[in-house]
Amino acid sequence: MIDQMLAASPNLMNTFLFFTIAAAFLMVILGFVTYAILAERKVLGFMQMRVGPNRVGGRWGLLQTVADVLKLLIKEDTIPKLADRPLFILAPVLAFTPAFLVLVVIPFSENLKFADLGIGLLYYIAISGITTIGILTAGWASNNKYALLGGMRSAAQMISYEIPLVMSVIGVVLLTGSLNLNEIVAAQENWAFIFIQPVAFIIFLIASIAELNRTPFDLPEAESELVAGYHVEFSGFRWAFFMLAEYVYLFAMASLTTVLFLGGWQPIPFLGFIPGIVWFALKFILIVFIMIWIRGTLPRLRADQLMSFGWKVLLPLALANIFLTAIIKELINSF
Amino acid sequence: MLGFTKGLKYTLKNLTKEKVTYNYPDVPMEMPDRFRGIQKFYPEKCIVCNQCANICPTDCITLTGKKHPDPDKKGKIIDTYDINFEICILCDLCTEVCPTEAIIMTNNFELAEYSRDELFKDLQWLDENDTNKRKENKT
Amino acid sequence: MIRTEEMLLNVGPQHPSTHGVFRIVLKIDGEQIVEATPVIGYLHRGTEKLAEDLQYTQIIPYTDRMDYLAAMTNNYVICHAVETMMDLEVPERAEYLRVLVMELGRIASHLVWFGTYLLDIGAMSPFLYAFREREVIINLLNEISGGRLTFNYMRVGGVKWDAPEGWIDKVRDFVPYMREQLAGYHDLVTGNEIFLARVKGIGKYTKEEALAYSLSGANLRCTGVKWDLRKDEPYSIYDRFDFDIPAREEGDAWSRYQCRMAEIEEALKIIEQAVEQFPDEGKIMAKVPRIIKPPAGETYVRIESPRGEIGCYIASKGKKEPYRLKFRRPSFYNLQILPKLLKGENISNLIAILGGVDIVLGEVDG
Numbered sequence: 068m069i070d071q072m073l074a075a076s077p078n079l080m081n082t083f084l085f086f087t088i089a090a091a092f093l094m095v096i097l098g099f100v101t102y103a104i105l106a107e108r109k110v111l112g113f114m115q116m117r118v119g120p121n122r123v124g125g126r127w128g129l130l131q132t133v134a135d136v137l138k139l140l141i142k143e144d145t146i147p148k149l150a151d152r153p154l155f156i157l158a159p160v161l162a163f164t165p166a167f168l169v170l171v172v173i174p175f176s177e178n179l180k181f182a183d184l185g186i187g188l189l190y191y192i193a194i195s196g197i198t199t200i201g202i203l204t205a206g207w208a209s210n211n212k213y214a215l216l217g218g219m220r221s222a223a224q225m226i227s228y229e230i231p232l233v234m235s236v237i238g239v240v241l242l243t244g245s246l247n248l249n250e251i252v253a254a255q256e257n258w259a260f261i262f263i264q265p266v267a268f269i270i271f272l273i274a275s276i277a278e279l280n281r282t283p284f285d286l287p288e289a290e291s292e293l294v295a296g297y298h299v300e301f302s303g304f305r306w307a308f309f310m311l312a313e314y315v316y317l318f319a320m321a322s323l324t325t326v327l328f329l330g331g332w333q334p335i336p337f338l339g340f341i342p343g344i345v346w347f348a349l350k351f352i353l354i355v356f357i358m359i360w361i362r363g364t365l366p367r368l369r370a371d372q373l374m375s376f377g378w379k380v381l382l383p384l385a386l387a388n389i390f391l392t393a394i395i396k397e398l399i400n401s402f
Numbered sequence: 403m404l405g406f407t408k409g410l411k412y413t414l415k416n417l418t419k420e421k422v423t424y425n426y427p428d429v430p431m432e433m434p435d436r437f438r439g440i441q442k443f444y445p446e447k448c449i450v451c452n453q454c455a456n457i458c459p460t461d462c463i464t465l466t467g468k469k470h471p472d473p474d475k476k477g478k479i480i481d482t483y484d485i486n487f488e489i490c491i492l493c494d495l496c497t498e499v500c501p502t503e504a505i506i507m508t509n510n511f512e513l514a515e516y517s518r519d520e521l522f523k524d525l526q527w528l529d530e531n532d533t534n535k536r537k538e539n540k541t
Numbered sequence: 542m543i544r545t546e547e548m549l550l551n552v553g554p555q556h557p558s559t560h561g562v563f564r565i566v567l568k569i570d571g572e573q574i575v576e577a578t579p580v581i582g583y584l585h586r587g588t589e590k591l592a593e594d595l596q597y598t599q600i601i602p603y604t605d606r607m608d609y610l611a612a613m614t615n616n617y618v619i620c621h622a623v624e625t626m627m628d629l630e631v632p633e634r635a636e637y638l639r640v641l642v643m644e645l646g647r648i649a650s651h652l653v654w655f656g657t658y659l660l661d662i663g664a665m666s667p668f669l670y671a672f673r674e675r676e677v678i679i680n681l682l683n684e685i686s687g688g689r690l691t692f693n694y695m696r697v698g699g700v701k702w703d704a705p706e707g708w709i710d711k712v713r714d715f716v717p718y719m720r721e722q723l724a725g726y727h728d729l730v731t732g733n734e735i736f737l738a739r740v741k742g743i744g745k746y747t748k749e750e751a752l753a754y755s756l757s758g759a760n761l762r763c764t765g766v767k768w769d770l771r772k773d774e775p776y777s778i779y780d781r782f783d784f785d786i787p788a789r790e791e792g793d794a795w796s797r798y799q800c801r802m803a804e805i806e807e808a809l810k811i812i813e814q815a816v817e818q819f820p821d822e823g824k825i826m827a828k829v830p831r832i833i834k835p836p837a838g839e840t841y842v843r844i845e846s847p848r849g850e851i852g853c854y855i856a857s858k859g860k861k862e863p864y865r866l867k868f869r870r871p872s873f874y875n876l877q878i879l880p881k882l883l884k885g886e887n888i889s890n891l892i893a894i895l896g897g898v899d900i901v902l903g904e905v906d907g
Contacts, residue, residue: 110417113418113421114414114417115416116419116420116421116422117421118421118423363413364410364413
């Protein structure tokens with residue numbers, strides 16, 4: 068449907084339709100974010116022998132996040148006197164917008180997809196890099212030393228981990244011969260890439276956790292060191308924007324992992340009668356759970372260890388994986 | 403096996419274990435008998451010996467006595483008795499020295515008030531505070 | 542040519558991992574610490590000065606509030622000092638109760654240290670697991686003393702309460718339970734590669750430096766000095782128990798971690814033996830005059846608290862209040878080495894080093 072609309076000549080009706088679909092999608096994402104935060108708190112709580120949110124919205128705390136967001140909305144908006152005002156206001160927007168933009172290319176099922184870009188993967192990686200600028204801006208504009216340190220750490224971390232992230236995916240791209248995410252899913256009809264490219268999957272998972280600034284790579288906002296890192300001066304809805312960006316990225320990154328390595332909406336053999344979107348959701352939830360699980364277990368790395376791990380371990384591994392994949396592919400092709 | 407996988411196993415195992423948190427305040431906390439909560443005072447038992455006020459490390463007890471209304475009887479009876487809970491540290495020494503067990507501990511520990519003035523407990527309040535009294539007061 | 546500038550950063554007094562109201566003024570170059578100046582005194586209550594106007598019994602609740610994570614040892618040190626001055630013989634049963642509660646307190650204190658240390662370096666779960674076990678201990682101590690944190694349990698010449706019915710059995714059951722949980726901690730944390738990378742070789746000092754700075758407790762034992770007052774200058778009835786003093790050679794944060802975890806096991810051993818030897822009946826209070834008036838003179842006693850060597854000096858003029866009272870507070874002495882350790886480290890290590898020293902601000906500031 069979307070393909071036809073994209074090809075149709077522009078008119079008011081189309082514009083309105085696009086707007087409605089985008090708004091509906093936004094709501095779905097926000098709904099996910101609401102319950103992802105709840106799920107994270109619940110799972111962490113259960114792992115730590117406690118029950119997690121249980122007061123707002125019944126025994127399961129179903130409205131806890133809604134209440135939290137509501138509270139953030141009515142909170143006083145404070146901007147430090149010595150902050151760089153325009154940048155301070157711009158920073159949350161810069162951090163948040165790309166988080167939504169990247170979702171455009173992700174195919175959720177055979178029919179439920181938005182833009183079918185030929186360079187979908189590249190688009191995702193490129194756009195998600197913009198968030199770093201937002202975080203760096205936030206760190207600088209706050210005029211706070213902790214924020215500055217957090218912003219600097221974040222910039223260094225994002226740059227060093229984007230490279231292994233991209234490199235690990237190249238193996239997949241080599242095997243598929245395309246950067247289009249739909250084609251990557253289609254190529255996994257028989258075997259998901261996690262079995263063909265296990266090394267790439269592990270590197271991707273680690274690098275994606277680092278990209279998401281989650282434990283054990285949560286240095287930019289390391290609570291016990293930098294208090295809250297780059298968003299230490301932000302409050303109210305500006306702060307909510309950073310949190311929102313973080314969780315929308317969690318959504319996007321888990322979706323991307325599902326698409327790249329777990330075969331997207333492809334069913335497990337003999338269970339094809341279950342619709343693709345359910346398969347996608349299941350695999351997606353698995354990835355999100357793993358991320359929460361890791362957060363509940365591991366301590367944080369140190370900044371220099373983080374750097375050396377990225378450059379000295381992940382990058383060479385990813386490069387080796389590319390070579391190996393290329394050689395094997397050539398060997399198979401020549402026979 | 404890698405070291406951190408053991409940790410992952412440990413956290414996963416705990417996911418389904420029974421929770422250890424208290425359901426406070428939905429379910430009130432049961433404190434052991436010896437627990438030191440806010441005091442209960444029996445004016446009729448008090449002999450105005452002033453030992454509690456003397457032993458109090460933070461000087462939060464003030465008391466005054468008056469002559470016994472019955473002229474045949476000797477000694478004094480209590481007139482005013484105040485404990486300032488802004489500074490009381492619930493150390494239990496006042497109940498320990500009291501020869502007649504006129505002041506004892508209760509298990510009531512919810513002392514939060516909206517105003518500091520309400521933390522100044524007088525004789526009447528301490529007399530009426532007679533729930534969850536401690537059974538064992540002397541060793 | 543890049544021009545860099547040194548920056549002044551105030552860590553604390555309100556910061557999540559300074560364990561209270563501790564402040565360090567850092568001069569940093571990027572993330573590297575050039576100079577660190579600790580600033581203390583935000584929790585100073587003047588315990589020692591207050592004590593000069595208080596009777597000896599009245600001082601005991603004040604000591605609860607110094608090292609509030611192991612109040613039992615603080616209770617003991619003041620009672621022990623007065624008993625030494627007055628030459629009092631404490632009944633056996635009271636001594637066993639004292640040892641039991643002190644060792645339980647030692648485990649509780651180390652558990653808090655373990656939890657908060659892991660929280661400082663970024664893992665949140667161990668904190669809650671440690672507090673689960675600590676809650677069991679706190680409940681035990683609550684049952685016997687009537688307080689969860691500020692026990693005010695010991696008195697000059699004995700203890701305030703006898704063990705309630707079934708308490709000893711509960712303590713006996715606690716030992717295997719704690720051993721099982723301790724194995725879980727080792728699974729969760731001790732083998733973790735990230736944790737090892739964070740603590741190995743961090744905050745290193747030598748045996749000579751440790752002695753020169755007058756460190757004590759696990760901070761000293763991690764450099765290979767086997768110094769534990771429970772063994773070297775046995776007080777109370779510690780000479781009746783068979784236990785080891787865990788010591789390591791490296792002198793870094795990792796060895797301090799190992800020392801403390803091993804100390805929990807040793808404390809469990811002591812508890813186990815104390816429960817076995819526990820006398821069936823007996824007095825819990827020696828014959829003590831109503832008003833305690835130690836003879837004129839001076840005395841200094843020292844015992845092993847979870848944080849190190851806690852000492853109590855009393856100068857008496859034969860009155861019911863001490864003429865001068867001084868506590869040797871181990872956290873305060875252990876903290877002194879911090880500026881030296883921090884020089885040249887980066888901010889992430891600051892947290893790992895400060896946490897590893899194990900300070901309680903109530904004790905540092907007195």
